[in-house]
Every structure is written in structure tokens, then in C-alpha cells.
Amino acid sequence: MKQTLLLFLCSIVSVYAQENGAVLGHITSEGAPLAYVNVYLENTSIGTTTNEDGQFKIENIPYGTHTIVASFTGFKTKRQTINLNKPSISVLFDLNENESLDEIVVSGTLKPVSRKDSPVPVEVYSPAFLKKNPTPNIFDALQNVNGVRPQLNCNVCNTGDIHINGLEGPYTLVLIDGMPIVSGLSTVYGLSGIPNALIEQIEIIKGPASSLYGSEAVGGLINVITKSAENTSKFSADAFLTSWGELNVDLGYKANIGEKTAMLLGVNYYNYNNPIDNNNDNFTDVTLQNRVSLFQKWNFKRSSNKAFSLAGRAFYEDRWGGEMQWNPSYRGGNEVYGESIYTKRFELLGNYELPVSENIVLQFSYTNHDQNSVYGDVPYLAQQRIGFSQLTWYKTLNTHDLLFGAATKYTYYDDNTPATRQADEVVIPSLFIQDNITINNNNTLLLGSRLDYDSRHGIIFTPRVAYRFKSDSESIFRINAGTGFRVVNLFTEEHAALTGSRDVIIENELKPERSYNINLNYLKTFYTKQHQIITVDASAWYTYFTNVILPDYDTNPNQIIYDNLDGYAVTTGVSANIDMMFTNGLKVMLGATYQDVSKTEAGITQDQILTENFSGTWSISYTFYNPKIAIDYTGNIYGPMRLPLLGDLDPREPYSPVWSIQNIQATYAFSNFELYGGIKNLLNWTPNKGNPFIIARANDPFDKDVEFDNDGNVIATPDNPYALTFDPSYVYAPNQGRRIFLGLRYRLN
Incomplete structure (x- = not known):
């Protein structure tokens, strides 16, 4: 047995x-x-x-x-x-070494080309970059891009814009799939609610791009490219929660409808409903938000194999900040101060390649933005509609890669403020042409020009030239020069006019701004014998502005004065990115920028307000392969910037200190899941440190106890020794301290 x-x-x-x-x-x-x-x-x-x-x-x-x-x-x-x-x-x-310049980019020339072949330098950021420091929106994700800084413009409602190379947000054009549906009023809102799981890549151009994109692309552009429904996972989910009570959920779903149609659905939900006042000024440190966004994209297969896609997004957000005891019953009153913003917007964009033998593409977009806001007892009701269509014809003749284009942009803007006496409605038609000339294998020359017609300003001409020299397959030198212009939509650009007691003063009829720019770029990739890869991307630039419009906070502390500068403004600087990949799983990305942004008027040169003279970013990642655990340490550092004070008696610091936000994260991958968690703002740094207060007169937000003289100037009193009015515009950095986060991702291919 x-x-x-x-x-x-x-x-x-x-x-x-x-x-x-x-x-x-x-x-x-x-x-x-x-x-x-x-x-x-x-x-x-x-x-x-x-x-x-x-x-x-x-x-x-x-x-x-x-x-x-x-x-x-x-x-x-x-x-x-x-x-x-x-x-x-x-x-x-x-294994073959992964060519870091093989990404396909479209932003530099409006045509898909290899990044290394583009005569215009384009920086590319993939979803892997976004995962190193997970954020609830693209606005926050850009904080670790060298030379790019998300700027908060209000301590209470946390609206903001994107600075590139020190230039204010209105100089940055934000695109989604190449369509300019994010601008003016909708910049900060348009960058929220796009599920990170649906992003294919983010392309960034630093420097004027008006010859291709028209107004607002004076300082640069950010193009958020979403995934094709045909080339993404069947289902994806990503959710994280922070110790402050923030919840962010991203969902993605793909379905094939018949043999010729693929649909991609994305959902983003963000909720933060936990008032916190760590600096004890009785105001919320971070704006409370409840946001939902639905994104849908359709790709259609045609018998001709020509492209056809449609996409749309619906967005709703309820955000508020203010005194800790505020609730919706106080909305619009003068008892408890709060800034409450209801935002509704929808977007539609499409891409259709015409059924002809030539390569002719029609692109179109439309966005409708409705905002119902109150800032204390001041209502702000605004609507913005932007329609855009563009027809491009690509033609290759021998060594000439030609692009002909015609575009029309319709903009409607109206609000209930004195700055907009009547609705601003304008149609701007445009014509542009571009010739990308291949001289030989190592030399490429790009010539381009654009004509825009604005009934208020006439014809605006913007030429550009770009030259690329490739000494070998891994060394590229580029030089770009051109002009840019910006037609100003004044009120949407200055949120401080709403959130404080300053009056908006427009001295004269405002003329379009013009810029003249030159940019040098050198890119080199090194491959060592130990199979390490080091990429160096360095740039130097100089931009000269005429007719520049900057808010004047200094002449009268109770006013924001706008006029075309009787002089000029200059931004110049250098930046460098170094990417290093080692065979032991270590990857290091370092970036540094030094810049000088100033304005000169009546022979006096002054630093531009809210602009740092140096900044740096880094990302250090290490992967353990068994088990597969990745560690990401990311951060940024910024130099001093001039801040808006309310007068000579204002006790707050006139310049910000050197400050840094640093984060660390660990990610464990198993099967189709990724479990991640870490700490944001490791140093627990907030801008109130070193200052007696951040928000002026937080104890009297309706200025009930402020006394004025006959000229409207504030009088210093025992209750108001610094002669201040309520003002939350003294802001340059997030006011959110250290917090722990934990999240989970799932992907079904």
C-alpha cells in the first residue's frame, strides 16, 4: 500500500x-x-x-x-x-537604442514630422511624464516643465494662467488637437477636466508662433494632443485621494461601433470640499471645487484612408473660496466674503481630409464658455464664444515642402462690467504660406508669412524664418526669427480687477502688441559605451516688444492702469534641459532657465512684475525591476520676483524669496494595475512664510472700515495703519502645504 x-x-x-x-x-x-x-x-x-x-x-x-x-x-x-x-x-x-528624437510632432509646422527633422524646436512630454507627479489637471502638471510656470492670479479663487519664458499668460496660446479653443476667459478652466489617460502627448513651443497661429501665440504655445480612438486601451481608470480630502478620478473607454467607427470616451471628476486655513487669516488656503468633464472622440475609417475625426467636451465646475464661514446663502451679499464661480462650457472640434487627390485638410472648432461669478458683492457674468476653421493644403515640389492655409476666427465676448460697454464681436480672416526647403541632408530652411485682417486694426503681417543644420544624426542646430502680434481682450486678462477694490483705468485706445524675436537652439544626444544616453537641449532667445500692454499697479495703488507702453519691453534669456538614462534603471531630467524680463519707459527700466529671473526643474526616477517598483522625485525652484504692493506703507515683502515645491512618489506595477502614493510639497512651503499676511485687509474684505481722502487715497488710521484696502492679488505660488496622496491605475488592453 x-x-x-x-x-x-x-x-x-x-x-x-x-x-x-x-x-x-x-x-x-x-x-x-x-x-x-x-x-x-x-x-x-x-x-x-x-x-x-x-x-x-x-x-x-x-x-x-x-x-x-x-x-x-x-x-x-x-x-x-x-x-x-x-x-x-x-x-x-x-535591443536597439531608443532614439529620443523620433517622436512625431505637428505644432512647429502644422504637419506631422519627426521631432529631429522639425526646423522649429518642439518639446514633447508624454503621459509617463505626467505620471511622475499626478495632478488633477494639466495646469498643475506643467509646474515641472522647464521655462513654464503656472501662475496663480488670485489667493481666493485660485484662477491663473501659464507663463512661458517669463511672459504673462495672455501671451501663451493653448491648443487641443491643434485647435485654439482655450484662450482669454477660459484658459485656466480649459486646462482642467481633460483626463490624463486620454493624452497622447503635450507639445510646447517657446517663442512666437504667430505666423502659423495668429494672435495670442506671441510667447509660445502648448498643444495638448489627445489619443486616437483606434490606438488606445479598451478601458482605463485612474483615481487618487490626498490627505487634504482631494479626490480625482479619470476614466477612459474605447468601443468599436461597426467596422468603420471607433469611439473614445473620457470622464474626469474632481472634488475638494474641505475648507482649510493653516495661515489663520480666516480665508480658505485652497479653493474648493466640484468639477465634472466628459470628453468623447470619434474616428471614422474611410475607404480612401483619409482622416476624419470628431471630438467634443462638456465641462461644469462649481468653485469657491473666501471666509471660512461662507456658504452659498451669502453669495453676492456683503456680510461674508466669498468668490463663487459657476462655469459651464462645451467644445467641438473636427478634422476632415477632403476627398480629392491633393492633401487638403479642413479643421474646425467651436467653444462656448458661460461664467456666472460673484466676487464678494460684485457680480461678474460673462460669455465667450470662439469659432475657428482652417483649410490647409500640403504640396511637395522637388525640395520644397509647401503649406498653404486659410483660416477664420470668430470671437464673441460680453460681460456685465464697465470695461465692456458693448459686446466685443469680431471676425478675423487669415492667409498663410510656408515653404520648408530641403537644401541637402544636413540643411533645411523654412520661410513663412501670415496676413491677418482685423477690422479694428487693419492688416497685420507676421513673417518668420527658421534654419536647421544637422552636423550628424545626433547633433542639431536651429535658428528661428520672426514677429508676433496680439490683439488684446483686456478684461479677461486681469482677474485682480475683480477680486479687490482697485479700479480699472484705460488711458487710451489700445493698439495691438508687436514682437520681434530670435531664438537659437542646440540639441545633442550622446550614447556612451556603457549604453547610457545623455541628451542636451539648450536655447537662447531675445524678444523685443512694442505697444506692449502691462497692468500698472504702481502709479496709483487703488487703480490698475492700462495703456500701450510709451517705450519697449524686452525678454532675453538662456535655458537648458539635460536628460540622462542609465543602464541600471536610473533616469535624470534637469532643467534650468535664466531670464531678464523688463520694460523701459521714459528712460527708466524696471523688472516686470511677477516674473522670476531664474528657475529650475528636475525629475529623478529609479526603477527596481523585481518587483517592479519605480521611485520618482520631482521638483522646481524659482528665484525672486517683484510683487504688487498697495503702497509705500505696505509691510509685505516687495520681492518673493527663493522657493521650491518638491514631491516624491513610489509606484508598484502588478498585472494591469499600478498602485502609487507619495508626498506632495515635501518642504511644506507656502508663500505666507516671512510675511505678516498674504491677503491685505482679510479682516475687512468689504472695506467697511477703510477711510479715504478727497482724492480717493486711503488714509492711515489706528485700525488701518498701513493704509490698505482688501486685495488678494499678492500671490505668486500655491498656498497648499504638505499632503500625502494614494492612487490606483488600471488598464485593460
Whole structure:
């Protein structure tokens, strides 16, 4: 009996052993062994890493067909399908280095080209970059992009804009899939509510791009490109919660409807409903928000294989900030101060390639933005509608890659303020042409020009020229020069006019701003013998502005005065990005910018307000491959910037200190899940440190106890020794301290 039982157990062990085997392998690159390569069975947690000789062994693999994946930072991922039907088999991988300049970009020339072939320098940021520091919106995600700074413009409602190379937000054009649906009133809101899971990449151009995109692209542009419905996961989910009570949820779903239609649905929900006052001024440190956004994109397959897609987004947000005891019953009254903003907007955009033999594409977009706001007892009711259509014709003749375009932009804006006596409605038609000339394999010249007609200002001409020289496959030198212009929509650009007691003064009829720019760029990629990759991307720029319109906070502390500058403004600087990828799983991204942004009037030169003279960003990531855990340490640092004071007696610091926001995160990947968590604002830095207060007269937000003289100037009294009025515009950084976050991602391919 014992012998029978022993034979039975041995047979079970034998059968079990025969049903499992091992994979032995060797991984190289150009014949040299690669150490620390991540090797695993696709869609499982079974895997290992290569040793110093590039060898690996995965055991206890069930018999059958499997896909072996070899993945390594800096190299293109490879897959190999095997049929394991014996105790062990051997495989060989030879990985190719991942060309960091192979990304396809469209923002520089309006045509898909390899990043290294674009005569205009374009920076590209992938979803992997966004994951290093998860945020509830793109606005916050840009804080770790070198030379780009999300600027808060109000301590109470936390609205803001995007600064590029020190220029104010109105100089930055924000696009979604190449369409200018985010501008003016809707900038900060348009950058919220786009699910990060649906973003293919973010392209950033620093410097004027008005010859292709018209007004608002004076300082640069940000193009948020969403994924195609055909090339994304079937389902994705990403949710995180912070110790402050913030909840953010992103959902993505793809469905094929018939054989020729693919639909992509995205949902973003954000909620923060936990008033916190850590600086004890009786005002919320962070605006409370309840936001939902629905995004849908349709891709249609046509028999001609020409492109056709439609996308739309609906957005609703209820945000408020103010005194801690505020609730909606106080909305619009003068008992308890609050800033309450109800925002409704929808967007539609499309891309249609005409059914003709030539490459002619029609693009169009429309956005409707409705805002119902109150700032204390001041109502602000505004509507903005933007319609845009563009027809482009791409034609190649010998060495000339030609682009002809015609565009029309319709803008409608109206509000209930004295600054807008009647609705602003204008149609601006445009014509543009571009010739990208291939001189030889190493030299490319781009010539472009644009004509815009504005009934208020006449014809506006904006030319540009770009030259690219490639000394070898990894060294690229670019020079860009051109002009830019900006037609001003005044009131939407200065939120401080609403949130305090300053009056808006318009001295004269405002003329369009003009800029003249030159930009030098050098990009070099180094490949070491140890298979390390180092990329250096350095730029220097100079921009000269005429007719510049800047808010004057200094002449009269109780006013914001607007006029065309009787002089000029200049921004000049240098920046550099260094990306390093090491074979041991370490990746380092460093960025630094030094800039001088000033205005000169009546022979007096002064630093531009709310502009830092230096900044830096970094991202340090390390991946452990077994188990697969990634550590990300990200941060930024900013130099001093001049701040808006209310007068000579104002005790707040006239310049901000050097400040830094730093974050750390750990991510554990298993199966189709990613569990992540960490700490934001490790240093617990907030702008109230070193200042007696941030919000002026927070104890008297309706200025009930402020005394004025006959000229309207504030009188210093025992209750108001600094002669101040209520003003929350002294803001340059987030007022949110340290917090812990925890999140989970899921992806079904």
C-alpha cells in the first residue's frame, strides 16, 4: 500500500514537473551584453532581470504559448512569442537604442514630422511624464516643465494662467488637437477636466508662433494632443485621494461601433470640499471645487484612408473660496466674503481630409464658455464664444515642402462690467504660406508669412524664418526669427480687477502688441559605451516688444492702469534641459532657465512684475525591476520676483524669496494595475512664510472700515495703519502645504 501511494505521488510530481519549464536567455545591444534589463511574461507578474553578463532565467513557467517582453530604459521594447513544450528553451534579444528624437510632432509646422527633422524646436512630454507627479489637471502638471510656470492670479479663487519664458499668460496660446479653443476667459478652466489617460502627448513651443497661429501665440504655445480612438486601451481608470480630502478620478473607454467607427470616451471628476486655513487669516488656503468633464472622440475609417475625426467636451465646475464661514446663502451679499464661480462650457472640434487627390485638410472648432461669478458683492457674468476653421493644403515640389492655409476666427465676448460697454464681436480672416526647403541632408530652411485682417486694426503681417543644420544624426542646430502680434481682450486678462477694490483705468485706445524675436537652439544626444544616453537641449532667445500692454499697479495703488507702453519691453534669456538614462534603471531630467524680463519707459527700466529671473526643474526616477517598483522625485525652484504692493506703507515683502515645491512618489506595477502614493510639497512651503499676511485687509474684505481722502487715497488710521484696502492679488505660488496622496491605475488592453 505504501509503495502504491509513493508511486502515485511520484507520478503527480512527474506530471507537474513536465507541465512547467524554464526560459533561459541572453540580451545584448549591438553584440554587447545588457545588464538589469526587465524580462517578463506579458500580462503576468512572472519575470526577472538580466545579470551583468546580460543573461537571465525564468523558471516555473507553465507549458504553452507565451510572449516574452524585454524592456529597458533608453531602448526600444521587444517581444518574442515562444512555445514552451520542453523543460527549457533559449531565447536571444538584441535591443536597439531608443532614439529620443523620433517622436512625431505637428505644432512647429502644422504637419506631422519627426521631432529631429522639425526646423522649429518642439518639446514633447508624454503621459509617463505626467505620471511622475499626478495632478488633477494639466495646469498643475506643467509646474515641472522647464521655462513654464503656472501662475496663480488670485489667493481666493485660485484662477491663473501659464507663463512661458517669463511672459504673462495672455501671451501663451493653448491648443487641443491643434485647435485654439482655450484662450482669454477660459484658459485656466480649459486646462482642467481633460483626463490624463486620454493624452497622447503635450507639445510646447517657446517663442512666437504667430505666423502659423495668429494672435495670442506671441510667447509660445502648448498643444495638448489627445489619443486616437483606434490606438488606445479598451478601458482605463485612474483615481487618487490626498490627505487634504482631494479626490480625482479619470476614466477612459474605447468601443468599436461597426467596422468603420471607433469611439473614445473620457470622464474626469474632481472634488475638494474641505475648507482649510493653516495661515489663520480666516480665508480658505485652497479653493474648493466640484468639477465634472466628459470628453468623447470619434474616428471614422474611410475607404480612401483619409482622416476624419470628431471630438467634443462638456465641462461644469462649481468653485469657491473666501471666509471660512461662507456658504452659498451669502453669495453676492456683503456680510461674508466669498468668490463663487459657476462655469459651464462645451467644445467641438473636427478634422476632415477632403476627398480629392491633393492633401487638403479642413479643421474646425467651436467653444462656448458661460461664467456666472460673484466676487464678494460684485457680480461678474460673462460669455465667450470662439469659432475657428482652417483649410490647409500640403504640396511637395522637388525640395520644397509647401503649406498653404486659410483660416477664420470668430470671437464673441460680453460681460456685465464697465470695461465692456458693448459686446466685443469680431471676425478675423487669415492667409498663410510656408515653404520648408530641403537644401541637402544636413540643411533645411523654412520661410513663412501670415496676413491677418482685423477690422479694428487693419492688416497685420507676421513673417518668420527658421534654419536647421544637422552636423550628424545626433547633433542639431536651429535658428528661428520672426514677429508676433496680439490683439488684446483686456478684461479677461486681469482677474485682480475683480477680486479687490482697485479700479480699472484705460488711458487710451489700445493698439495691438508687436514682437520681434530670435531664438537659437542646440540639441545633442550622446550614447556612451556603457549604453547610457545623455541628451542636451539648450536655447537662447531675445524678444523685443512694442505697444506692449502691462497692468500698472504702481502709479496709483487703488487703480490698475492700462495703456500701450510709451517705450519697449524686452525678454532675453538662456535655458537648458539635460536628460540622462542609465543602464541600471536610473533616469535624470534637469532643467534650468535664466531670464531678464523688463520694460523701459521714459528712460527708466524696471523688472516686470511677477516674473522670476531664474528657475529650475528636475525629475529623478529609479526603477527596481523585481518587483517592479519605480521611485520618482520631482521638483522646481524659482528665484525672486517683484510683487504688487498697495503702497509705500505696505509691510509685505516687495520681492518673493527663493522657493521650491518638491514631491516624491513610489509606484508598484502588478498585472494591469499600478498602485502609487507619495508626498506632495515635501518642504511644506507656502508663500505666507516671512510675511505678516498674504491677503491685505482679510479682516475687512468689504472695506467697511477703510477711510479715504478727497482724492480717493486711503488714509492711515489706528485700525488701518498701513493704509490698505482688501486685495488678494499678492500671490505668486500655491498656498497648499504638505499632503500625502494614494492612487490606483488600471488598464485593460
